[in-house]
Amino acid sequence: MNQPTEMSSGEVDAAWSSVVSTLHAARERSQKNYTASTELDVTVLTGFLGSGKTTVLRHLLENPEDLRIAVVVNDVGAVEVDAHLVKDASVQQISLSNGCVCCVLGDDLENQLEHLVTAGSYDAVVIEASGIADPIAIGQIVQGAHNCRLDGIIAVADASSLDVQLADQRIAALVARQLQAAHLVILSKGDLVPESERERAVKLIADVAPGGRIIQANDGVIDLGLVVGAALNGVSMASHEQGGGLAVVSLVVEPAGPWQPTELGKFFDQSTHGLLRAKGWFEDLEGSLFHLQVVGRRWEIKRWSGEAPKALVLIGLNRDDVATTKVRLQYIGQG
Amino acid sequence: MLEHITVFKASHIHTMDPGRPDASAVAVSDGRIVSVGSIESMEPWLRRYPHSIDDRYSDKIMMPGFIDPHTHLRLSGTYMGLEYVGPIDSAAPGGMRKGLPSRDAVLNQLRALAAEQTDPTTPITAWGYDPASQSGHLDRDMLDQISDSVPIWVIAYAPHIVYVNTPMLEMIGVNDDSVGHGIGRYPDGRLNGWFVETEATALATRPVSKLIYGPNAGRTAIDRMGAVAKAAGVTTTADLIWGLADGFEPEWDDHAKAIAEGTFPLRIFMIPFEPKLVREYGSEMLNFLETKRAEGDDRLNTHGIKYVNDGSYPSMTLVMNEPGYLDEDNAHKGEVPWEDMVERMLPFWKAGVQIHSHANGDRTLDMTLDTLEALQRIHPRFDHRFTVEHYCISSPSQARRLSALGGQASVNIYFVHFRAQLHSDHGFGPDRSEATARLGSLERAGAPFALHSDFNLVVTPLSPLLAAWCAVNRIGADGETVLAPGERISVDRALRAITIDAAYILNRDDRLGSIEVGKHADFTVLADDPYQVNPRNLKDIEVCDTVLAGESTN
Numbered sequence: 109m110n111q112p113t114e115m116s117s118g119e120v121d122a123a124w125s126s127v128v129s130t131l132h133a134a135r136e137r138s139q140k141n142y143t144a145s146t147e148l149d150v151t152v153l154t155g156f157l158g159s160g161k162t163t164v165l166r167h168l169l170e171n172p173e174d175l176r177i178a179v180v181v182n183d184v185g186a187v188e189v190d191a192h193l194v195k196d197a198s199v200q201q202i203s204l205s206n207g208c209v210c211c212v213l214g215d216d217l218e219n220q221l222e223h224l225v226t227a228g229s230y231d232a233v234v235i236e237a238s239g240i241a242d243p244i245a246i247g248q249i250v251q252g253a254h255n256c257r258l259d260g261i262i263a264v265a266d267a268s269s270l271d272v273q274l275a276d277q278r279i280a281a282l283v284a285r286q287l288q289a290a291h292l293v294i295l296s297k298g299d300l301v302p303e304s305e306r307e308r309a310v311k312l313i314a315d316v317a318p319g320g321r322i323i324q325a326n327d328g329v330i331d332l333g334l335v336v337g338a339a340l341n342g343v344s345m346a347s348h349e350q351g352g353g354l355a356v357v358s359l360v361v362e363p364a365g366p367w368q369p370t371e372l373g374k375f376f377d378q379s380t381h382g383l384l385r386a387k388g389w390f391e392d393l394e395g396s397l398f399h400l401q402v403v404g405r406r407w408e409i410k411r412w413s414g415e416a417p418k419a420l421v422l423i424g425l426n427r428d429d430v431a432t433t434k435v436r437l438q439y440i441g442q443g
Numbered sequence: 444m445l446e447h448i449t450v451f452k453a454s455h456i457h458t459m460d461p462g463r464p465d466a467s468a469v470a471v472s473d474g475r476i477v478s479v480g481s482i483e484s485m486e487p488w489l490r491r492y493p494h495s496i497d498d499r500y501s502d503k504i505m506m507p508g509f510i511d512p513h514t515h516l517r518l519s520g521t522y523m524g525l526e527y528v529g530p531i532d533s534a535a536p537g538g539m540r541k542g543l544p545s546r547d548a549v550l551n552q553l554r555a556l557a558a559e560q561t562d563p564t565t566p567i568t569a570w571g572y573d574p575a576s577q578s579g580h581l582d583r584d585m586l587d588q589i590s591d592s593v594p595i596w597v598i599a600y601a602p603h604i605v606y607v608n609t610p611m612l613e614m615i616g617v618n619d620d621s622v623g624h625g626i627g628r629y630p631d632g633r634l635n636g637w638f639v640e641t642e643a644t645a646l647a648t649r650p651v652s653k654l655i656y657g658p659n660a661g662r663t664a665i666d667r668m669g670a671v672a673k674a675a676g677v678t679t680t681a682d683l684i685w686g687l688a689d690g691f692e693p694e695w696d697d698h699a700k701a702i703a704e705g706t707f708p709l710r711i712f713m714i715p716f717e718p719k720l721v722r723e724y725g726s727e728m729l730n731f732l733e734t735k736r737a738e739g740d741d742r743l744n745t746h747g748i749k750y751v752n753d754g755s756y757p758s759m760t761l762v763m764n765e766p767g768y769l770d771e772d773n774a775h776k777g778e779v780p781w782e783d784m785v786e787r788m789l790p791f792w793k794a795g796v797q798i799h800s801h802a803n804g805d806r807t808l809d810m811t812l813d814t815l816e817a818l819q820r821i822h823p824r825f826d827h828r829f830t831v832e833h834y835c836i837s838s839p840s841q842a843r844r845l846s847a848l849g850g851q852a853s854v855n856i857y858f859v860h861f862r863a864q865l866h867s868d869h870g871f872g873p874d875r876s877e878a879t880a881r882l883g884s885l886e887r888a889g890a891p892f893a894l895h896s897d898f899n900l901v902v903t904p905l906s907p908l909l910a911a912w913c914a915v916n917r918i919g920a921d922g923e924t925v926l927a928p929g930e931r932i933s934v935d936r937a938l939r940a941i942t943i944d945a946a947y948i949l950n951r952d953d954r955l956g957s958i959e960v961g962k963h964a965d966f967t968v969l970a971d972d973p974y975q976v977n978p979r980n981l982k983d984i985e986v987c988d989t990v991l992a993g994e995s996t997n
Contacts, residue, residue: 126602130598157869182771186770215760244602377628
């Protein structure tokens with residue numbers, strides 16, 4: 109919650125329109141009858157123009173790791189997916205041989221999402237928010253859509269131009285809002301700038317959006333599981349440390365629980381857990397099963413009916429943080 | 444035979460009648476102007492009839508009541524059941540609301556609202572709190588000290604967070620055992636009244652949203668937004684999407700009631716949304732409009748017909764000619780297929796109903812002009828006042844063609860300041876962004892035009908003086924760059940575009956828009972003279988009062 113103290117009347121109008129969409133989404137949601145069935149994970153990818161959203165999306169589409177991902181973008185042509193993968197292409201939609209699809213954002217996002225749910229052939233959706241859209245408003249639409257679940261809001265920030273953007277009063281408020289709304293921030297183009305500039309960008313993000321989780325990714329190369337929660341659905345509950353440029357660490361807590369859901373919620377409310385993502389199932393003291401999902405600062409605990417392994421996978425940037433969090437979680441279990 | 448004449452004196456009156464532009468007094472009887480000039484010049488009237496002199500505006504500037512010819516007060520107002528408690532000045536019901544400098548000031552304001560609250564089951568709802576500049580977050584205990592019986596709900600300026608008190612927690616239906624991301628707690632585990640981020644804010648907003656969109660929402664909206672418009676000096680407006688939200692009769696009735704009960708200090712024209720009118724009334728549509736016209740009066744009436752033929756400027760959904768969008772092209776056309784446009788407009792055109800046709804993009808404007816030309820071929824008309832609404836992206840040749848076909852434009856000028864520079868790099872590209880809303884071209888082509896806000900369907904404020912400021916200065920969001928200087932217009936022309944020319948756009952320049960004998964006595968009272976101040980300060984002139992049919996609305 110860090111706002112610029114100098115604001116213009118135009119910003120008040122922008123703020124007001126966000127409040128309006130929050131009110132409106134709440135109304136839409138309360139007017140709907142929800143049927144219990146599987147929900148489709150929807151990730152909102154935000155970031156100012158030129159920040160590198162499209163590069164991240166291209167990487168996802170070309171490396172979906174057996175997931176069928178529907179990507180909703182402003183301009184299908186701009187994504188430029190590897191031609192070998194393209195099965196069928198039009199101005200509206202590109203179908204890929206790996207089961208993914210890339211389609212144009214229509215007038216009515218809510219309807220579009222509900223159609224993707226009904227189609228039933230996708231594991232996850234990633235929406236590319238317009239570079240000048242307020243991602244909170246889009247998050248609210250996702251929450252209002254039937255059988256969709258907001259997996260997380262992920263911002264892409266450009267290490268080479270973030271300082272200029274935040275100094276430009278025409279766009280600073282919007283860029284700040286995008287970073288604040290994000291549960292994870294991907295810092296792009298860090299390899300194209302001197303170390304000092306990259307560090308300054310990290311600090312700027314921390315100033316504008318304190319407590320945010322920052323992941324650095326060059327050329328859009330990012331662990332699928334960080335962007336798309338569904339990638340963790342069938343995760344083999346085995347710890348692994350990834351090689352390559354990104355030192356993402358995942359550790360598994362097994363068996364998970366028994367925990368009181370409220371106690372676990374309090375734990376994740378403290379933003380010191382150092383996790384980028386976590387996902388899995390745990391048991392409470394009465395033996396009921398719960399599903400936990402964490403994306404950066406955001407978490408969700410839901411009662412689970414059916415079978416599931418009592419295990420959590422924890423994903424973070426460095427082994428110490430993740431290992432510490434693992435120990436603290438086990439301690440909650442004993443306490 | 445006049446019963447009584449009231450004479451308003453002012454330090455200066457700008458009549459907007461070019462033949463007799465200046466005056467120091469205006470005489471009013473029974474809501475109409477009897478004479479305009481000086482106390483001396485109107486002596487022949489005053490000698491014959493009982494009269495009184497009202498000098499409450501004697502050190503003020505008077506102008507014709509401002510006209511915003513394109514708003515959506517009822518529709519947008521349904522959102523506005525919220526008090527503003529933000530750190531900087533903002534338009535709000537009752538006028539510009541001063542920013543509140545600190546948390547204490549916000550708490551004091553909420554305390555005052557709680558004291559006024561007569562119904563303890565209706566929450567106090569407020570928006571705009573900024574914990575960074577207003578010295579820290581609110582929380583449940585703080586808000587409980589204001590009231591432990593009236594629910595209080597405050598959403599932050601960036602709506603990541605909602606703050607509530609204990610009664611509101613009960614209304615939301617959460618307690619200390621509730622689990623959910625973003626439901627805030629004190630260190631001891633007790634809920635602290637915070638709801639942070641999307642799920643939690645949505646949870647906290649549901650009960651409030653139900654109230655805001657409740658059965659009386661339309662009427663409440665009209666009252667609130669009417670107050671916003673009045674504070675900006677507006678005395679006449681038009682609702683350009685009549686029928687869309689809740690239907691023709693309910694929307695009309697809400698306005699009629701608000702006027703009858705004295706809570707809506709404006710004249711308003713209800714302009715029906717064509718697809719809805721066609722769906723609802725079919726072959727009876729023209730009869731319906733005729734009936735409503737007969738039922739209406741000088742305060743509430745219907746007029747014209749409205750088409751929406753592309754998207755909006757800020758959402759980059761308008762339809763553009765080559766070379767098209769820079770990026771983020773989401774162009775969409777309206778509900779009526781373009782190829783059916785002539786056929787759809789023809790019955791109204793032939794019946795003499797004025798057509799208001801929304802065109803934001805230049806491709807849409809081409810289609811609109813083609814349609815107007817076809818209508819003229821089929822059934823030639825003079826003085827039809829076919830109006831292009833918004834007129835955001837256009838070329839000089841389109842202005843000349845519009846003029847040649849006898850058309851006119853109602854222009855959203857606010858985007859020049861609030862959005863154009865952003866879209867230089869995004870969506871429309873530098874050329875068309877800079878030349879957003881070409882008023883200079885319209886003036887050179889001789890096409891009549893007015894300025895409007897579209898309040899509040901797009902992110903722009905409602906303030907005719909701010910609109911005039913944008914038109915005269917064309918200063919971008921950076922506060923210095925002048926955008927397309929050749930599209931600027933003079934102060935006089937800009938002031939005409941919010942008074943007499945706006946009346947012309949609504950085909951009521953015979954009764955409204957200038958201070959002339961026989962016209963409605965609608966005035967806007969200003970603290971400073973817009974013809975005398977530095978044009979860069981036009982937007983800062985204080986609106987002191989409005990006069991509607993000879994009566995102060997304060």
